Amino acid sequence: MSDEREPDDQAYDDPTHDGTEPTQPLAGWRDPASRTEEPAPRAEPAPRAEPAPRAEPALDAEPAVQPDGLPYGHDEAMLAGPPPSVAQPPHEPTAPTVPMRQGPGPWFGPGPSPSGQAPYGQAPYGQSPYARSPYARAASTRRLSLWVWPAVACLALVVGILGGLAGGALQDELASPRGTNDNGLGGVRTQAAAPLEADNGSVSAVAQALLPSTVQILAELDGRVAGATGSGFVLDRDGHVVTNNHVVASAAADGGSIIVIDQAGERREATVLGRSAVYDLAVLNVEDAGSLEPAALGASQVLRVGESVVAFGAPLGLSQTVTSGIVSALNRPVTTSGESDDESSYINAVQTDAAINPGNSGGPLVNLAGEVVGVNSAIATTGGASGESGNIGVGFAIPIEQVRTTVDQILRTGKAEYPVIGAQVRTGGEPDAEGATITEVVPDTPAERAGLQQDDVITSVDDQPVNDGIALIVAIRTHLPGETVEMSVLRGGEERVVQVELDGKVG
DSSP states (O other): OOSOOOGGGHHHHOTTOOSSSOSSOOTTOOOGGGTTSOOOOOOOOOOOOOOOOOOOOOTTOOOOBOTTSOBTTOTTHHHHOOOTTSOOOOSSOOOOSSOSOOSSSOBOSSSSOTTSOOBTTSBTTBOOSSOOOTTOOOOOOOOOOTTHHHHHHHHHHHHHHHHHHHHHHHHHHHHSOTTOOTTGGGGSOOBOSOSSOTTOOOHHHHHHHHGGGEEEEEEEETTEEEEEEEEEEEOOTTSEEEEOHHHHHHHHHHTOOEEEEOTTOOEEEEEEEEEETTTTEEEEEETTOTTOOOOEEOOSTTOOTTOEEEEEEOGGGOOSEEEEEEEEEEEEEEEEOOSSGGGOEEEEEEEEOSOOOTTOTTOEEEOTTSEEEEEEEEEOOOOOTTSOOOOOSOEEEEEHHHHHHHHHHHHHHSOOEEEEOSEEEOOSSOTTOSSEEEEEEOSSSHHHHTTOOTTOEEEEETTEEOOSHHHHHHHHHTSOTTOEEEEEEEETTEEEEEEEEOEEEEO
């Protein structure tokens, strides 16, 4: 750029200029005093030089200096004098002949900027009427208040704690079987009131009340779809169905399919929430069970022999079948064999002559008030070539009290416990036995701690007579783990009474 000045730049450099006129002439502007004179021809501007490449500053470079001699962002230097590296400006400043900054940013040289931007202090659409203050400083970074950092730390701590609690709850939720709840039966929406009056005397009314709550179950058996058939009843409005363990045991062990069919014939998929082989009970989770009607639960302890009862189920695959009869006996010790002792079912059963056949398993036994008093589980047979026979008028149902206890445990934890004493007993072959004979006492068990010994004969449990080993097991399993029972024991012809605190085992 040439060192010669143009006539119109005088106002920009004149230190005595009072600032009432623009520092650069606007387009079409004339001095009023010289309006009668012809304006001198304007010199053509010199060709604009290409900007030199911007060099990276050296680490020990001096701070950039403004045209007026002040470092950028350091107005305090005005009070202390110029830094040693900056020469004292002359009394009459002269315009720099080269721009102080190239590239993006404000332009501090005279005339238009190379990038087409307005010079520093000039509006984009014309010259600013205000002179640039020599004391202008760059915008400083706003400092945060001292209380901000403790607040941020506290917030992070709270978020971390809440995240940990949420993560723990999520882990517990994922670890728990779907459908369980901490309140067991108290946490699900059951039917509390009986649908009928106790003295209505109508089997037809009972059938109309309970058929909507009865379902047929088709479960996979040894890889065969619908190889096992049974029945069940709707427990609550949360989609839980109660049935026998032996109906769904194979499907549960192999991950097989389970289908629940309601009164209208609608099919729903189900999964096993939990099951107990020793009580022959299972609880299913049913998909989309909102329209299923739960059954009311009653009590078997108030039943009387000879009282009318109604059995529901799908015998031989015939869904929505109703049969009626009477209570033939109460507290009948019954066992069904399994592959091991832990899988054998021992039932303190309600005996009935209502027709029960294969396929009725898991269905409800109901009193005339329409309340479930038992779960159909087994029938007596006379043998035969096939190993099975139809109804002979001797059927057995699991008492509803035991159903309540086991289902409550499954709803809470997904599994059930049964009480044990830690002793082996003889379970057959002695029709004239006086009681249950102990054949072995396991070390460090309730039986050993109570002082029981081999060959002891237990004759009663809490004043309930015991005639054989099955009766002893059934009597023990009507209690809960942790309870203490009183046993009468014969040893060497002498009778004694012992207190046994029951242990628990999952099964």
